Amino acid sequence: MAARKTPAKSNTSKEELLGYYRDMLLIRRFEEKAGQLYGMGLIGGFCHLYIGQEAVVVGIEAATKEGDKRITSYRDHGHMLACGMDAKGVMAELTGREGGYSKGKGGSMHMFSKEKHFYGGHGIVGAQVPLGAGLAFADKYLGNDNVSFTYFGDGAANQGQVYETYNMAQLWNLPIVFVIENNGYAMGTSVKRSTKSPSLWERGAAYGIKGEAVDGMDVLAVKAAAEKAIAACRAGDGPYILEMTTYRYRGHSMSDPAKYRTREEVQKMRDEKDAIEHVRDLLVEGGHANDDDLKAIDKEIKAIVNESAEFAKTSPEPALSELWTDIYA
Numbered sequence: 001m002a003a004r005k006t007p008a009k010s011n012t013s014k015e016e017l018l019g020y021y022r023d024m025l026l027i028r029r030f031e032e033k034a035g036q037l038y039g040m041g042l043i044g045g046f047c048h049l050y051i052g053q054e055a056v057v058v059g060i061e062a063a064t065k066e067g068d069k070r071i072t073s074y075r076d077h078g079h080m081l082a083c084g085m086d087a088k089g090v091m092a093e094l095t096g097r098e099g100g101y102s103k104g105k106g107g108s109m110h111m112f113s114k115e116k117h118f119y120g121g122h123g124i125v126g127a128q129v130p131l132g133a134g135l136a137f138a139d140k141y142l143g144n145d146n147v148s149f150t151y152f153g154d155g156a157a158n159q160g161q162v163y164e165t166y167n168m169a170q171l172w173n174l175p176i177v178f179v180i181e182n183n184g185y186a187m188g189t190s191v192k193r194s195t196k197s198p199s200l201w202e203r204g205a206a207y208g209i210k211g212e213a214v215d216g217m218d219v220l221a222v223k224a225a226a227e228k229a230i231a232a233c234r235a236g237d238g239p240y241i242l243e244m245t246t247y248r249y250r251g252h253s254m255s256d257p258a259k260y261r262t263r264e265e266v267q268k269m270r271d272e273k274d275a276i277e278h279v280r281d282l283l284v285e286g287g288h289a290n291d292d293d294l295k296a297i298d299k300e301i302k303a304i305v306n307e308s309a310e311f312a313k314t315s316p317e318p319a320l321s322e323l324w325t326d327i328y329a
Contacts, residue, residue, distance in 0.1 A: 012220060014288040020062065020219045021279045022297055024054035027078040028276060029298075029305045030087055034077065034094055037309060038254045043094045046123070047108045050078035052249040055275035056181055057082035059222025060149060063230055067144065071119040071132045072151035074109040075181075075248075079151065083116045087308035092315045099315035103322055126152060126159030129178070133165045136176035136238070147233045151179045155186025157200045163207075166239075170207045175233040177226070178204070180243040181216065187252045188260040201243035211241030217273040247273065 031049040038047050050057075053075075061082040072079045080090050085101065093100025093111045101111040109123040119135060122128040132150025139146040156162065157180055169176050180200050184191055197203060201211040210232065214225040222244065229240040247269045251258040258266075283289040 012282070014283075014286070016062075017279055017283050017286070017288060018297075020055075020058055021276065021283060021294070022301065023058045023061075023082060024219065024276045024279065025298060025301050026087070026304065027054045027058070027081050029301050030081060030091070030308070031077060033305045033309050034091070035250070035254065037091075037095065037312070042313065043108070044096065045107050045109075046074065047094070047254045048075040048252065049250045049254070050075055050248070052269070052275075053181060053183060053216065053246045054078060055219040055222055055278075056179070056216045056244045056246055057151075059219040060177075060179065060226045062219075062223045063226035064147070064149075067117065067146040068230075069117040069119060069132075069135045069139075069146065069148040070151070071128045071135060071148070072121065073125065073128055073153060073156065074121065074123050075153070076109065076111075076121040080111070080113070080116075080118060080121075083113075083118050085113050085116050085118060087304055088311040091308040091312040095312040095315075096317065097312055097315035098318050098322075099311060103326070104315075104318040105322065105326070126156040126161050128152065129156070129159075129162050130165045130168075132178075133169050133174055133176055136169065136174040137172065139175055140172065145175070145234045147175045147177060147230050147238070149177050149179055151181055153186065154180065154182040154184065154191045154200060155189070155194070157182075157203075158186075158195060163203075166204055166207045166209055169239040170209050173236060174239050175236075176239045177229045177233060178209075178211075178239060178241045180241065181246055182243055183246050183248045185248070185252065185260070188256065188258075190260070199243060201241040204239075204241045209239050209241055210237075211243065213243045213245060216244030216246030217269075217275045217278070219275060219279060 031051045037043045057078050089101045093102055094108050096104045098104050110121050112120050129150055129152055132148050136148040186194055204211050215221045225242055229242055232240050249266055
């Protein structure tokens, strides 16, 4: 088993590091619990877990302000928790219960929170990208300095609507950050077999869009890149592309046995690049926390997640009359 590199000294405060640790751990423990509930038959339909990619959303959310918006694809539970949506409401939606964010009718892929400026969860690959540009267009039209974050994966990066959106976003100078969560596999297809481009963010150059590649397993690197992208957008110099090199430990969805990669490959990433362990190392090496402190945080997070699961199990199923609410007439 390869050892992780000793982290370099960090200038980040103890409070910030503990916040990142807590937020990433909440996502991971929540997703582990969602996987359990799926196995028990309490979650139906599709369920795509975010385990391994936690640093991307936590790092980006650390750089945002109130009013900024986010929209993503179906691997979305992490994004919901990172922007402050309540774990109970998210879990209840996963189980199709009345207490969920979409009253139990949206499930894993389609829940929203206007209060937290979270505009979904979208099941069609790449469909959220032009919608994200629409959110950014609205902010530009209203004359505020809000920024929209539009997340999509390496698979969606080959969809035509992404490039139509790049063109419009640059043409209209929209305050949008395109976040490509490149986890190496579009479902079961390795990025090496799906694209000849050496990088995905550089495709924006054809439209004059600036961008960069970022270590998506390092929450501090993600935050720094997000701050740079946000500053450009708020200054009227958007859009911007951030390609996050990240990795998911589980299959594409709960129904994917992930036979297209070796166990050794996954274990190597866990041992050498795990985002949560990286921050844990920074906390311990910096003298900010010891094992007992971190165990106490884990216990606290597990209690929040268990409470969300109990709430989901006890929340009633939607009434039949809900079939006719929140739909187009």
